[in-house]
Amino acid sequence: MIFSQTYPIITYALMLTILTIISFFVVLSRKRKEKKVLLILPTSLEQEIRLSITDGISRSVEIFSNAEKVPLRMYKSCIFVLDPKENLDKQIESFKKIREQAEDSIAILISESLDGVSSLKKRLPWLKAFKPSEIEKVREVIHSQLR
Amino acid sequence: MKKAQAKLFKLYAKIFLYFLLITILFSFSTIALHELGHFVFGLYYGCKPVRIVLFDTSIMTTYTEMECPPNVNMFLLGISGFFVVLPLSLLYFLISRGGERYLALIMIGFNFVIAVNDFDVYLKLPFSEIFAIFGSLLIVVGEILLIEKTIF
Numbered sequence: 001m002i003f004s005q006t007y008p009i010i011t012y013a014l015m016l017t018i019l020t021i022i023s024f025f026v027v028l029s030r031k032r033k034e035k036k037v038l039l040i041l042p043t044s045l046e047q048e049i050r051l052s053i054t055d056g057i058s059r060s061v062e063i064f065s066n067a068e069k070v071p072l073r074m075y076k077s078c079i080f081v082l083d084p085k086e087n088l089d090k091q092i093e094s095f096k097k098i099r100e101q102a103e104d105s106i107a108i109l110i111s112e113s114l115d116g117v118s119s120l121k122k123r124l125p126w127l128k129a130f131k132p133s134e135i136e137k138v139r140e141v142i143h144s145q146l147r
Numbered sequence: 148m149k150k151a152q153a154k155l156f157k158l159y160a161k162i163f164l165y166f167l168l169i170t171i172l173f174s175f176s177t178i179a180l181h182e183l184g185h186f187v188f189g190l191y192y193g194c195k196p197v198r199i200v201l202f203d204t205s206i207m208t209t210y211t212e213m214e215c216p217p218n219v220n221m222f223l224l225g226i227s228g229f230f231v232v233l234p235l236s237l238l239y240f241l242i243s244r245g246g247e248r249y250l251a252l253i254m255i256g257f258n259f260v261i262a263v264n265d266f267d268v269y270l271k272l273p274f275s276e277i278f279a280i281f282g283s284l285l286i287v288v289g290e291i292l293l294i295e296k297t298i299f
Binding site for chain 1: 152154155158159162163166167170171174175178182185194202206207208209210211212213214215224225228257260261263264265267283286287290291294295
């Protein structure tokens, strides 16, 4: 008496490959539809900006304080809030890398002295600079980008 | 943007191969368990074991060969392979955590696919191919959940 499978092993391997391809594309298309927004927010500005910033936003938002920890994933848009207390050159390089992962991106600088901003804007045309007193404007810009 | 997309494509290709490998390994382990089920129940019902072949190069398939007495319960012997995998995969589902537990769904689905011949020959079920379709659907659902819960 012989108990055997209907088809050769190769057929099953092919069937599993096709089913894995289908599943993988189903997952990818589902993830593509719900593209997230990336918000990089330095810890020093977190309390002022983060509070209720995502209220009324249906799109999901991923918030990171360290640009190095952002996973390799495509985003709808990227908002990079620069930390004036840290090395700006390094942050600009991080922003240039990360903006490739998003359809549209902006960088925001909040600083008391906006003297060197024009030279910074030459290097980074997507930069928007604000004074700490203009925090409501910053929140508005972030909110419109999140929508 | 193009650079990031190329990087992403490479990453997705690696993830795909990883899941394909896991699926094939788990499914082929399911075949081994299924054959072991026929074998163990055959021994219990007084059959004389001849061999379990995991890969026969001439017919390219897996089978269990036994010499059984004429009064043996063919119904139970036929479904024994299927019913050995079922509790083991449920146990795997219960003891494992995270997305890996959905590998159990792939095992159950593949178990339906490989048991079609048993359902047809020993259980005399009509339209036994329906079980293969149902099993394939279970595999797809299991894989979607596995990929979503472990990676994304």
